[in-house]
Structure formats: C-alpha cells, structure tokens
Amino acid sequence: MHNKHSDKMHDLKDVCGIKDIVFPVDRQLINWEEYGIRINFPKKYLSSMGAHLAVHVTPLAGGKFAFPENTILVSTVYAVSTSIPIPMRLELQHCIDPTMTRYLKFATASINSCSPYQFSFKKEGKFQSDSWYGSFNFDANCFICILGLKEVPEDDKGSKQKQKGHAMCTNRPDAQQSEGEESEKKRRDDKSTENGQSPSTKKSIGVEERSTQTTHLEEFVAFVGLLFKKEEKDKDIFRFFAVKNLNALLKVRRDII
DSSP states (O other), X not given: OOOHHHHHHHTOOXXXXXXXXXXXXXXXXXXXXXXXEEEEOOXXXXXXXXXXXXXXEEEEEEEOEEOOTTEEEOSOEXXXXXSSOOOEEXXXXXXXXXXXXXXXXXXXXXXXXXXXXXXXXXXXXXXXXXXXXXXEEEOSOEEEEEEEXXXXXXXXXXXXXXXXXXXXXXXXXXXXXXXXXXXXXXHHHHHHHHTTOOOOOOOOOXXXXXXXXXXXGGGGBOEEEEEEEEEETTXXXXXXXXXXXXXXXXXHHHHHO
16 A cells, blocks of 8 residues: 555655555554554544555664754654554553653654654653553654653652752852852952942843753663674684664664674
C-alpha cells in the first residue's frame, strides 16, 4: 500500500534505516518488539477504516538529527506515518533503568522538514517505574524518540534534594549579594557621592536563571555485550561490542557482523 506520506518516508535524506515496513491495520495491536515498538489502535477505527488503514514504520540506526541541549538519546529513532490520519498509542523501548524514568521525555521532528531534523519535547508521554517502554499518543506523521535529561532544575518535581557540595548558580535580581560584592558596591557609591554624583543602581534584565542539578543519567544506561568469533587461517579472532540495550540496534549489529 502506497500513499504520499509513506513515499516521503522512503525518500528521507541523511538517515540510515534499519528496516522499512508497512503494516496493514487489521488488528488492534501491532507488536513489533523485535525492533522495539508497539502500536495500539482504537478499536472503533478498525471496522470503519480497516480496509484503507496502514502504518509505515522505519527504525533508524542514525541520521542528521538535532536534539535539545543537555539530553541523551535513549531509544531508537523511528519514522512513523499512517495512510489515514488517526490517533493511536505508540510504545517505544528505552534503555534507561526504569527507576530513573522521571528524567525521560518523548521528542518529535517533522518528516517533511530538511536535515538536520530538529527535535522538540512533547509534554505528553507516560513512563512506568517497572517497564522498559514508554507510551505516547501519536496524532501526526513524524520522527519520534525518547530523550533523557542530563540536567533538571533544582526545584523540579521529580528531582532529588540538592546534593552536598553542588554549586549554586543563581543569578536573580533579588538574590542576596555576597559580602565582598556589597563592600565593592559601597566603595563605588561612596566615591560617586564624593564626586557629586548619585549612586548608580544596576538592574538585572532578561530571563531569570535557575540553578540546576545533574541527573547522572548516563550511569543508568543499559548495555549489552556482544562477542563475535571469526576464524582466519590458523587463528581465531574475537570482537567485542557494547551496544545500548535496544532491540533495533542489537538487530542491526548482529546482521552486519
């Protein structure tokens, strides 16, 4: 089955696809865990649109992607489109210890834009503390992935209390100045008064800066070790690879070696 959006996905530039497949939607759940994705369709659409409905999925091994700052990619990037625009629930595999999923967010990018494909966070998304999958309400053809936050605001709801020794970087107009800064300011104001000038008042403008803390999320990435043996003449050669524990990446690594 071909449609405008599926053809566009086949024509994507500057990406490396792992596998490309179009699923006819003849059941409520498409379970493609072999490549780290599950797709749930509302039951009401199966009877009314079943004969014309298809979903096109392309897991990607790499590409020219631009992610938000201070994030790490913790899932495979997928290009997903449907023949008919309908809402559905996507479940993507991630490689972060489930106890740290409070620092994960879904991100999407338009498949109709030019590379580098710019990803932005989605407010919606659900992660459970006992699952290696996150779920997301899909409603538009796009690239989709899961990102981990390397830093969060100090007062973030999901963050822990400030760690001992963590430096504060607050720079607010109402922030208390240090004793040395107060002395320096007083010295300048006194000098200005002696010269007949009014003491100057410095105002802070712009966006308020918020102190942050590191999540150390990189320490919670799950890897799988792959050992391969190759016989050459009179000796055996062993190769070891550490790969993020993502089914799609493990699949492509095994296929190319």
